[in-house]
Amino acid sequence: MRRHNVEIFSDYFAQRSNVLTAIDARVKLFFVLAVLVLVLVSKDLPILITVMFASLGALVMIGIPPKMVLARLAAPLFMAGVILLLQGLFFGETPIYTLEAMGLSVPLYREGIEKGILIAGRVLAGTSSIIFLSMTTPLHKILSALKFLRVSEEWLAVLAFAYRYIFVFIEEAQSIMDSQRLRLGYRGLLTGLRSWGTLVGSLFARVFDQAQATHDAMLLRGYNGAIYIERPQALRRSDLSAGILFSSLFLLLLTLDFYWR
Amino acid sequence: MSYLEVRDLVYVYEDGTRALDGINLSIDEREFIGLLASNGGGKTTLLKAVVGLFKARPGSILIDNKPLSKLKRIDLARAIGLVFQNPNDQLFASTVEEDVSFGPRNLGLTDAEVEERVETALEMVDMLAHRRKPIHHLSFGQQKRVCIAGVLAMRPRILLLDEPTAGLDPKSEANLLHILGRLNKEAGVTIVMATHMVDLIPLFVDRIFVLKEGRITIEGTPDTVFSSTQVMEEVDLRLPYITHLIEELKHKDQLPFDKLPLTLKDARSKLVSLMPDNIFSGSE
Numbered sequence: 001m002r003r004h005n006v007e008i009f010s011d012y013f014a015q016r017s018n019v020l021t022a023i024d025a026r027v028k029l030f031f032v033l034a035v036l037v038l039v040l041v042s043k044d045l046p047i048l049i050t051v052m053f054a055s056l057g058a059l060v061m062i063g064i065p066p067k068m069v070l071a072r073l074a075a076p077l078f079m080a081g082v083i084l085l086l087q088g089l090f091f092g093e094t095p096i097y098t099l100e101a102m103g104l105s106v107p108l109y110r111e112g113i114e115k116g117i118l119i120a121g122r123v124l125a126g127t128s129s130i131i132f133l134s135m136t137t138p139l140h141k142i143l144s145a146l147k148f149l150r151v152s153e154e155w156l157a158v159l160a161f162a163y164r165y166i167f168v169f170i171e172e173a174q175s176i177m178d179s180q181r182l183r184l185g186y187r188g189l190l191t192g193l194r195s196w197g198t199l200v201g202s203l204f205a206r207v208f209d210q211a212q213a214t215h216d217a218m219l220l221r222g223y224n225g226a227i228y229i230e231r232p233q234a235l236r237r238s239d240l241s242a243g244i245l246f247s248s249l250f251l252l253l254l255t256l257d258f259y260w261r
Numbered sequence: 262m263s264y265l266e267v268r269d270l271v272y273v274y275e276d277g278t279r280a281l282d283g284i285n286l287s288i289d290e291r292e293f294i295g296l297l298a299s300n301g302g303g304k305t306t307l308l309k310a311v312v313g314l315f316k317a318r319p320g321s322i323l324i325d326n327k328p329l330s331k332l333k334r335i336d337l338a339r340a341i342g343l344v345f346q347n348p349n350d351q352l353f354a355s356t357v358e359e360d361v362s363f364g365p366r367n368l369g370l371t372d373a374e375v376e377e378r379v380e381t382a383l384e385m386v387d388m389l390a391h392r393r394k395p396i397h398h399l400s401f402g403q404q405k406r407v408c409i410a411g412v413l414a415m416r417p418r419i420l421l422l423d424e425p426t427a428g429l430d431p432k433s434e435a436n437l438l439h440i441l442g443r444l445n446k447e448a449g450v451t452i453v454m455a456t457h458m459v460d461l462i463p464l465f466v467d468r469i470f471v472l473k474e475g476r477i478t479i480e481g482t483p484d485t486v487f488s489s490t491q492v493m494e495e496v497d498l499r500l501p502y503i504t505h506l507i508e509e510l511k512h513k514d515q516l517p518f519d520k521l522p523l524t525l526k527d528a529r530s531k532l533v534s535l536m537p538d539n540i541f542s543g544s545e
Contacts, residue, residue, distance in 0.1 A: 011395060138395065140355040160355055167397040168349050213350035216314050221415060222338040222367030230359065 010167070014138045018062045024239040025141035026148055026232060031246040032133045038253060039125045044260045047253060048121035054249075055125075055132035064135060072135070076127035080120035087116030139163045144232040157227040165210065173203055263287035264451065265311070265341070265419055270320030272310055272475075280306040281317060282475035288453060290418065293445045295462045296455040297486070298472035299497040304455035305346070307472070308421045312343045325418075335368065342412035346423040348404035357383070357399070357407050358392040364415040382414040383407075385448065386440055402433035406440070413444070419451040420444070426458055434458075438465055460501045463487065463523035471496050483523050503528045 014021060020028075035051055042048060059069050092109025099106040133142070143156050176199045180186065185195035215223075235243075265288040272281040280303050288294055298304045310317040313329055322329040324340050332340070345351045354360035358379055365375040383389040386406040391399065399407065405425060412420060425441070426434040442465045444450045456462060462469065463483035471479040471486060473496045479486050487493065490508060493500050500508065504523050510516040516535060522528040 010397070012398070015395065015398065138355070140359060140395075143355070161353060164353055164355060164396060165349075210349065213345065213347070214353050216309075217343075217345055217351040218353065218363070219334065220312055220314070220338060220343055221364035221411065222335055223363075224367055226367075227354075228359070228362065228366045 011134070011138050013059075013064050013068070013135045016063075020058065020062050020136040022238065023136075023242040024232070024235055025137045025145035026235070027239050027243045027246060028133055028137055029142065029145045029149070030243075031250065032129050034250050035129045035253070036126055038250070038257065039122050039129070042122075042257050043118060044257050045117065045121050046260060047257045048118075048125040050253065050256070051125040052121075052128040055128040058132060059135050062136070069131065069135075072131050073124070073127065076123055080123045083123065084113070084116035084120045087112040087119065091115060140230060141232075144230045147229045148232050153227065153229060156229050160227065160229070168210070169203060169207065172206055173199060176202055264290045264325055265453075266323040266326075267307075267311065268321045268323070270307070270310060270317045270322065272306055272315055272317040280475050281310065281320075284320070284472075284475070284477060286470055286477060286480070288419070288451065290451050291445070291449050292451055292468065293442070293466045294451075294453045295466035295469040295483075296453060296472065297457065297459070297462065297469050297496075297498065298455070299457055302457075302472040302497075303475040304472060305423050306475075308343055308423050308453070308455055311421065312341055313337055314343075338364065338415055338417070339368070340417060341419045341421065342415050342417035344405075344408050344412050344420065344422045344425060346425075346427055348401070348408050351408045351411060352396045352404060355395055356392075357388065357394050357396065357410075360396060360407060361392075361410045361414050364411060368415065378414045378416070379410075382410040385413055385444060386410045387436075400433075402429050402437065405429065405433075405437060409437075409440070413450070417450075419453060422452065422454045424456055425454060426456065426461075434461065441465065457498065459487070459493075459498060460503075463501060471498070473497065484520065487521065487523055489521075507531070 039048060039051060056069050056073070060066050088108040089106060090112060092111030092113070092115075094110040095107035096110045096113065097108045099108065137145075139160070143160060146156055146159075147153070177185075177195075180195045180199065184191070186192040265286075267284050267286045270281050270284040271279070273279050282303075284303075284307060296304050296307065306315060309315045311322055311329075313332075313334075324332065324337070329337070352360050354363060361379045361382055362375050365378045370378070379392070380389065383392055386409050388403065388406050388410055391403060391407075396404065396407070409420075409422070409425070422441070426437055429437060438461055441452055441454065445452050445465075454462075454466070466483060468481060469479075469483055469486045470477050478496050479492065487500050487504055490500055490505065499505065500521075501523055503525055504521050507516075507518055507521055507528055511518045511521070518531060522531050
């Protein structure tokens with residue numbers, strides 16, 4: 001359980017050596033940002049589906065187990081489902097199906113479902129392209145690329161800290177939960193809620209302790225308010241070729257979007 | 262004059278706990294010092310006071326004959342480094358080399374100097390091959406070694422370590438202690454190691470300070486400190502297992518030992534010297 005949770009967030013696959021991880025982070029970042037803009041403005045479901053399958057398919061092609069890719073997609077998939085349902089329930093005028101439950105009739109509207117499918121498509125296409133980036137690029141390289149884009153160093157430092165300590169706190173939360181579970185802390189609804197509350201409270205306290213300890217350790221190594229983020233290296237010929245390939249793919253998507261519209 | 266001098270140091274926590282109660286100690290350069298105490302004895306508080314994280318009053322701390330309170334933080338960082346017990350407290354960067362380079366960059370060194378220091382420090386702790394790895398992909402023992410490298414890269418004259426072997430398996434424990442021994446003997450780094458691990462400490466340290474309830478109760482070479490079970494029990498510790506065995510042989514079986522051996526090597530040679538010669542040639 002613990003291992004699984006950590007692996008979902010881990011950049012283990014981004015650390016491996018393959019054709020996608022070898023590409024400079026700036027090239028991938030530019031491509032993904034461009035795709036995200038396209039996903040936001042596009043109203044064509046086929047484009048969104050293409051982006052999603054291309055992103056996830058590329059990950060499977062470099063040897064990432066489909067299960068792991070799906071595990072990362074699970075949360076956005078759930079969100080997309082909720083959005084689809086809510087849109088269908090609350091927006092539109094033309095009922096296409098009526099849900100009967102406990103003597104109540106709840107209609108689902110065609111217009112809402114159509115809009116919901118589009119939004120869910122955007123959610124899934126957008127998150128898939130971000131999953132593509134995160135599973136092929138270690139965070140420190142993404143930070144370097146963001147530094148190249150002149151993103152504020154303070155933001156980058158916060159991002160770096162969040163990334164470093166998320167694994168520590170997932171493990172910490174899991175240990176507390178395991179210890180509660182072994183002492184029947186989740187036996188019933190009320191007990192479970194109480195245990196959950198204690199877990200969250202303890203975790204907050206540990207976050208503050210950790211912040212203090214880390215700050216102390218940083219001060220002892222001369223911390224002066226700045227966190228160094230590595231400068232990206234010069235682009236290689238292979239990065240330029242990848243850039244050309246990604247640009248062509250993006251232009252193809254734009255063209256298809258224009259024609260399908 | 263000692264490089265580090267602590268005089269009449271007192272530290273009282275907000276809840277009234279007197280964690281340090283009149284500590285006096287002096288440490289020379291190139292010494293390997295063991296700070297031995299049971300849990301709650303005041304080891305960590307003393308280390309944190311020495312690096313200025315806890316403001317201990319009354320009392321004074323002199324580093325190279327200068328009061329700690331008069332030192333600029335950057336000069337203090339150059340003089341003395343602390344390796345925390347929990348690697349998560351210290352390792353905050355995404356990768357090994359980023360973390361190790363943090364201190365040297367704060368010293369305002371050039372990229373080339375930073376690179377040289379990172380490489381040397383990682384080499385000293387046998388972690389050079391892992392320099393590009395993310396911190397969370399390292400084992401606990403490797404994280405501990407990166408912590409030491411991060412402090413070594415500052416090139417402090419004294420390295421303080423808070424329970425460096427806590428949580429390590431026996432092999433990693435021995436490995437880490439050998440690295441520390443090498444740093445002390447070959448690189449000339451003064452080392453102060455807080456621990457309650459009595460079995461391996463006599464192999465490496467020159468002197469030991471034993472703390473109990475915030476006071477130094479015994480001080481001296483390992484031979485002096487580990488002179489009898491009774492002395493160790495008074496400070497809630499024990500003798501090294503091998504020393505305890507020899508002490509039992511001496512008192513209960515009247516085997517003639519003049520001095521208690523502290524290491525396996527010493528104990529073996531003493532025992533061998535007491536055995537009849539023909540025992541080694543089988544039935545002859």
